Amino acid sequence: GEDVEQSLFLSVREGDSSVINCTYTDSSSTYLYWYKQEPGAGLQLLTYIFSNMDMKQDQRLTVLLNKKDKHLSLRIADTQTGDSAIYFCAGVGNNRKLIWGLGTSLAVNP
Amino acid sequence: GAGVSQSPSNKVTEKGKDVELRCDPISGHTALYWYRQSLGQGLEFLIYFQGNSAPDKSGLPSDRFSAERTGGSVSTLTIQRTQQEDSAVYLCASSPQDTNYGYTFGSGTRLTVV
Numbered sequence: 001g002e003d004v005e006q007s008l009f010l011s012v013r014e015g016d017s018s019v020i021n022c023t024y025t026d027s028s029s030t031y032l033y034w035y036k037q038e039p040g041a042g043l044q045l046l047t048y049i050f051s052n053m054d055m056k057q058d059q060r061l062t063v064l065l066n067k068k069d070k071h072l073s074l075r076i077a078d079t080q081t082g083d084s085a086i087y088f089c090a091g092v093g094n095n096r097k098l099i100w101g102l103g104t105s106l107a108v109n110p
Numbered sequence: 111g112a113g114v115s116q117s118p119s120n121k122v123t124e125k126g127k128d129v130e131l132r133c134d135p136i137s138g139h140t141a142l143y144w145y146r147q148s149l150g151q152g153l154e155f156l157i158y159f160q161g162n163s164a165p166d167k168s169g170l171p172s173d174r175f176s177a178e179r180t181g182g183s184v185s186t187l188t189i190q191r192t193q194q195e196d197s198a199v200y201l202c203a204s205s206p207q208d209t210n211y212g213y214t215f216g217s218g219t220r221l222t223v224v
Contacts, residue, residue, distance in 0.1 A: 031212075033212050033213075035212075035215075041217070042201065042215045042216060042217040042218055043201065043203075043215040044215075045212040045213070045214070048212050088152070088153065097143075097155065097158055097166065098143065098155070098203075098213060100145075100152055100153040100155075101152065102151070102152035103152055103153075
């Protein structure tokens with residue numbers, strides 16, 4: 001069936017780069033998304049990538065997509081304490097239903 | 111409004127009571143989703159509405175859960191005879207026909223069943 005997997009925790013030092021990884025099983029996903037959820041807040045769309053792209057850069061965020069390996073990553077450059085949150089990877093599966101990972105909790109240490 | 115609006119933001123109810131959660135999507139968005147997020151868990155899909163098509167109810171955990179969407183706009187998620195395991199944050203999201211730009215989420219309703 002359709003599945004999205006992410007590592008649950010990541011800890012980095014302030015100023016370092018963070019890389020959050022995601023693997024998915026549904027090769028028909030046309031769009032893949034990264035969402036951010038801060039404590040007590042709703043989900044915020046960070047960025048998305050279309051399946052025919054390999055890379056997308058948006059300021060401090062870089063999304064890399066390896067379609068062959070069904071691997072998606074989110075790189076945050078110069079990570080700040082305000083980046084501490086849970087990051088969810090999601091893909092659009094059949095019937096346009098979003099398929100979600102469990103989320104990666106990013107802790108940024110000063 | 112500019113975003114997806116959910117109400118109430120918090121709801122505490124006694125076990126066995128019925129609750130209604132409301133979602134007001136972005137105007138013109140044809141797709142509407144309900145998810146729930148339990149403590150320490152990921153997002154669990156509940157139900158999906160797309161335009162006038164029959165909703166995808168495959169994620170509803172039991173027949174105590176139901177949802178409707180009136181006039182292709184506002185949606186109500188109803189939980190009957192609430193149980194403690196229903197305690198969670200219930201999130202609603204909407205998207206336009208073209209999902210290029212992702213799904214916009216509401217802030218959620220935090221349901222606590224005591």
